[in-house]
Amino acid sequence: MSKxxxxxxxxxxxxxxxxxxxxxxxxVIKNANLNNSNAFNKNHNNAVSLNxxxxxxxxxxSAIEKEIIIENFPKEKNDYLVVSKVIEE
Amino acid sequence: MESQIHxxxxxxxxxxxxxxxxxQDRLDLLKxxxxxxxxxxxxxxxxxxxxxxxxxxxxxxxxxxxEGIPFGIKDVYMVQGTYTTASSDLLKNYKSAYTATxxxxxxxxxxxxxxxxxxDSFGHGSSSENTIFGAVKNAINSxxxxxxxxxxxxxxxxxxYTVFSIGGDTGGSxxxxxxxxxxxxxxxxxxxxxxFGLMAYASSTDxxxxxxxxxxxxxxxxxxxxxxxxxxxTTYQSEKxxxxxxxxxxxxxxxxxxxxxxxxxxxxxxVKADFLASIEKIKGxxxxxxxxxxxxxDTLVSTYYTLAMAETASNLSRLDxxxxxxxxxxxxxxxxxxxxxxxxxxxxxxxxxxxxxxVLSQGFSDEIYLKGLNLRDQISNNFExxxxxxxxxxxxxxxxxxxxxxxxxxxxxxxxxSDAYTVGFSLGKLPTLTIPKGTGTGLQISAAxxxxxxxxxxxxxxxxLI
Numbered sequence: 001m002s003k004x005x006x007x008x009x010x011x012x013x014x015x016x017x018x019x020x021x022x023x024x025x026x027x028v029i030k031n032a033n034l035n036n037s038n039a040f041n042k043n044h045n046n047a048v049s050l051n052x053x054x055x056x057x058x059x060x061x062s063a064i065e066k067e068i069i070i071e072n073f074p075k076e077k078n079d080y081l082v083v084s085k086v087i088e089e
Numbered sequence: 090m091e092s093q094i095h096x097x098x099x100x101x102x103x104x105x106x107x108x109x110x111x112x113q114d115r116l117d118l119l120k121x122x123x124x125x126x127x128x129x130x131x132x133x134x135x136x137x138x139x140x141x142x143x144x145x146x147x148x149x150x151x152x153x154x155x156e157g158i159p160f161g162i163k164d165v166y167m168v169q170g171t172y173t174t175a176s177s178d179l180l181k182n183y184k185s186a187y188t189a190t191x192x193x194x195x196x197x198x199x200x201x202x203x204x205x206x207x208x209d210s211f212g213h214g215s216s217s218e219n220t221i222f223g224a225v226k227n228a229i230n231s232x233x234x235x236x237x238x239x240x241x242x243x244x245x246x247x248x249x250y251t252v253f254s255i256g257g258d259t260g261g262s263x264x265x266x267x268x269x270x271x272x273x274x275x276x277x278x279x280x281x282x283x284x285f286g287l288m289a290y291a292s293s294t295d296x297x298x299x300x301x302x303x304x305x306x307x308x309x310x311x312x313x314x315x316x317x318x319x320x321x322x323t324t325y326q327s328e329k330x331x332x333x334x335x336x337x338x339x340x341x342x343x344x345x346x347x348x349x350x351x352x353x354x355x356x357x358x359x360v361k362a363d364f365l366a367s368i369e370k371i372k373g374x375x376x377x378x379x380x381x382x383x384x385x386x387d388t389l390v391s392t393y394y395t396l397a398m399a400e401t402a403s404n405l406s407r408l409d410x411x412x413x414x415x416x417x418x419x420x421x422x423x424x425x426x427x428x429x430x431x432x433x434x435x436x437x438x439x440x441x442x443x444x445x446x447x448v449l450s451q452g453f454s455d456e457i458y459l460k461g462l463n464l465r466d467q468i469s470n471n472f473e474x475x476x477x478x479x480x481x482x483x484x485x486x487x488x489x490x491x492x493x494x495x496x497x498x499x500x501x502x503x504x505x506x507s508d509a510y511t512v513g514f515s516l517g518k519l520p521t522l523t524i525p526k527g528t529g530t531g532l533q534i535s536a537a538x539x540x541x542x543x544x545x546x547x548x549x550x551x552x553x554l555i
Contacts, residue, residue, distance in 0.1 A: 010446040011402065012409065012423075013439055014431040021502040022398070022444040026457050028391035034463055048322045061186070068170065068186040074416035083411055084418065084425040 090332065090549075092305035093252050094158055101146060101157050108142040108157040112201055115159045119204050119250045124231065125223040126241035126250070128164040128205045129172050135159070138201045155313060156199030161245045161254035163238075164205040165212060166192050167286040175288050176220035177210040179414045179433035189286020190321070191255065191297045191314040198313050203251060207241030210435050211405065212259055212290040214238050215504050216497040217266070219437045224494050228270040233491040236266030239300065243270040246300045253301040253310050259290045260393050261486075261511025263298045267523040268486035268531035273548075274300040275307050278539050279518035280325050282311075283318035289404040291397035294515040304548050307522070308335065311541065327539070335545040344376055344547070345479035347383040350510055355386065356488045360528045364485050367527040370554055371483075381475050381482070384468060386509035392468065393512035394505055395448055395461035402445025405438070440501065465516050472517040476537040481547045484510050486523050486531045520544045526555045 008016040061069070075082040101108055112135050119127050142157035162168060165175050167185035174180045188196070196202070209219040217225035217240025225240035227233035228247035235244050239256030243266035246254050256263040258276035267274025275298045282297040289295060299310040308330055317326045346368065351361055372378050384392075410416030410429030417432050419425040434442065448458040475482060488509055497504040510533065514521040520541040525531045532551065536543040 005450070007443050007446050007450075008427075010450060011439075011442050012406075012426040012430050013434065013442065014427045016431075016439060016443045018443060018447055019440045019501070021500075021505070022394070022440060022447075024502055025391040025394050025505065026444075026448065026453075028387050029395055029457050029460050029464070032388055032391075032460065032464060034460065034467070052322065054319045064169065065186045068184050072183055072186070072413040074410055074413065084416075084422040085420070086422045 090305040091303045092309070093302050094154060094306050094309055097158055097252060098152070098154050101142070101152065104146065108139040108146070108201075109136065111157065112136060112139040112159055112203065115203055115250055118248070119245070122248065122250060124226045124228065124235070124244050124248065126207050126225055126235075126244040126248075128174055128176060128207050128222050128241070130204055131168070131171060131202050135201050135203050142199065142201075153199050154309065155195065158200050158252050159203045160195065160200050161204045161206045161242055161251035162192060162202055163208050163242050163254070163256050165208060165257055165288040166255065167288075168192055168202060168205070171205060173205065173288070174221075175211045176208050176222055177433065177435065177438070178221055179408050179410075179429070181221060182415065183413060185286075187286065190283035190318045192286065194314050195255070195310070204245065206239070206245060206254060209238035209240070209262075210438055211288065211401070212238040212257060212262055213401070213435070213438045213441055214497075215261065215265060215507055216492070217241060218494065218498050219435050226494065227491055230491075232493055234269070234494050234497060236269035236491060238262040238266075239274075240266045242300050243267050243272055243274065246270070246272045246302060253299050253306055256298055256300050257287055257290070258296045258298050258515070259294050260397060260515045261508050263296075263300060264486055264511050264521060264523040264533060265508070265530075267300055268525065269491045271525035271531070272300055272302055273304060273307050273525065274298065274523045275311060275541075275544075276515070276521050277311060277315070277541050278520045280323045281327055281520070281539075281541060282314045283316070283321040283324045285318055285320035291400035292404065293396065293400060294393075294518070296515075304335070304545055304552060305332065308332065308545055330542045330545060334542055335549050338546055338550040340543065341480045341547055341550070342377060343379060343479045344371065344481040344483055345379040345381040345475060346483050348380040349383055349385060350484055353386060353488065355506070355509070356485070357490060357529075360485050360488065360490070360530070363528040364532070367532060367555055368483070371551075374554065379479055381479070383471065384464075384513065386506065388464065389468070389513045389516070390505055390509055392461050392464040393508070393516055394444070395457055396465060396516075398441045398445035399448050399458055400445070402442045402449065405442055437498075437501065468513060468516050469518075472519060472537070480536065480543060482535045484533045484535070485528045486510060486533050490529050522548050524548050524551055526552065
C-alpha cells in the first residue's frame with residue numbers, strides 16, 4: 001500500500017515543485033530552538049462547549065440560494081450536473 | 090471626535106444632498122479610477138438601497154447612523170448574487186449563494202455596498218499584485234504598490250471612494266495596506282467578528298476588520314460587526330465599545346516595544362528614527378516605556394508562513410472545478426482536477442499550496458509543521474508574559490516603505506520578510522490597529538486578547554499626540 005506521493009500529486013497541480021523561497025522559511029523552523037517543549041498544546045483551548053453546539057437539523061437553502069448554486073456548477077446536461085469520468089485504479 | 094460616518098449622516102438628515110447623489114458620485118469615482126481598486130461594482134443594488142433611504146428621509150423618518158453610508162467589500166466576502174472572485178481565474182465567474190455574517194450585519198444596519206475590491210488572490214500576497222484585475226496602485230504614489238492583501242480596500246478609503254471598507258487580515262493584510270496608504274485599519278481579536286462567508290485562507294488567523302479614515306469610524310463599524318455567530322464557533326460574545334470609553338487613557342500606564350524589531354539591520358533608518366521619536370513623545374506624557382524581548386523576525390515569518398501554507402493547502406483543496414470553479418476538462422477526473430488547478434491558480438497561490446502540502450506530508454510534518462505549532466505556542470506565551478508588564482505594545486507596521494510595482498512578485502522571500510512586524514500579532518490572535526502616523530507606514534498598536542477597546546483608546550491618545 002505504501003506509495004510515495006510527490007507534491008504535484010498531493011497538490012493536484014501539474015509539474016508542481018517545491019520552491020526555493022519557501023524551503024528557506026522551512027529551514028528556519030527546522031533549525032529553531034524550542035526552549036520549552038512543554039508549551040505544546042497549552043494554548044489550544046479553542047474547543048467548543050457542548051452547550052454551544054448548534055442543533056443537528058437540516059436547514060433548507062432558500063430558492064435563490066439553490067438557483068445560484070446550480071448556476072455556479074461548471075457543467076450541466078439535460079438538467080443533470082455533469083462531473084468528469086471517474087477512473088478506478 | 091472626527092468621523093466621516095457622523096458627518097455624512099448629519100448631511101443626509103439635513104438634506105444637504107440625497108443618498109442617491111452620494112452613492113452615484115462615489116460609484117462614478119470608483120468606475121473612472123485608475124488605481125485598479127475595483128473588481129466589480131454593485132451599482133444596481135447600491136442605487137436601489139439609496140432610493141429607499143431617500144424615501145425614508147423625505148417622509149420625515151429617522152435614519153440609523155450607518156443608513157445610507159457607502160462602503161466597500163474586499164472580494165473575498167460572500168454577498169448573495171454578486172461575483173466573488175478572490176481576484177482569481179478559478180473563481181472569476183463565481184457568484185455568492187449567500188451573504189457573510191459580518192456583511193449582513195452592515196446591510197441590516199443600512200450601510201450601502203458599492204464595490205467588491207481588488208486584492209491578492211485568496212489573500213496570498215503583501216502587495217495586491219497577485220490578482221487577475223491588475224496590480225493595485227498606491228493611493229499616495231501610483232508607482233508604488235498599495236500593499237496587501239486588502240490593497241483595493243485601503244486605496245478606496247484613502248481616495249474617499251468608500252467611507253469605509255471591510256478587509257480581511259490573516260498575517261497583516263489590513264494593517265499593512267492601511268499603513269502604506271495612510272488610513273486606519275484594525276485587525277480585531279481573533280473570534281470577535283464572525284468569519285462565516287469569508288473565503289478561508291488560514292482559518293486559525295483569518296480576521297474580518299474595518300479600514301477607515303478615523304478611529305471613531307473604526308469603532309462604529311467594529312461594534313456593528315462584532316458578536317457571537319452560531320455559524321462560526323470561534324466567535325464570542327463581546328461588549329460594545331462606547332465612544333466615551335476611548336476618550337481618555339487613564340488605564341494605560343505602561344507601554345512596551347520590541348527591541349529587536351528596532352535594532353534589526355532590516356529596518357529602514359528613517360522608519361527607525363521616526364519610531365524612536367514617537368516613543369520619546371509618549372514618554373514626555375508621563376507614560377512608562379519598556380523595551381521587550383521578542384522572537385527574531387525570520388522565526389516569526391517562518392512560523393506564520395508554515396502554518397498559513399498548511400492551512401491554505403487544506404482550505405483550497407476544495408477548488409477543483411468539480412462543484413464550482415472554472416473547470417478545464419481532462420480525460421478523467423484526476424486530470425480534470427490537476428489541469429483546472431494548474432491553469433487557474435496563480436504562481437504565488439501554487440507556491441503556497443505546494444509548501445503547505447510539503448509540511449503536512451509524512452516525514453516533514455514532525456520537523457516543520459508540529460514544530461511550527463510549538464513555536465506559535467511559545468509566541469503566545471511570550472505575549473501573555475509581556476501583557477503582565479505592559480498595557481500596550483507599539484511597533485512600526487513595516488520595516489520599510491512600500492516597494493515599486495513589479496519588485497515583489499520577482500522576490501517572494503523578500504515579500505514574506507516584509508511581513509515581519511505584523512505576523513506575530515496574528516499568531517497571538519491579538520487586537521492590533523494601524524494608525525497612519527509616527528512612521529512613513531504608520532504605527533501598530535496591540536493589546537492583550539479581547540482588549541480591542543484599549544487599542545482604540547491608545548490610538549485616540551496617539552492621534553492627538555503625534
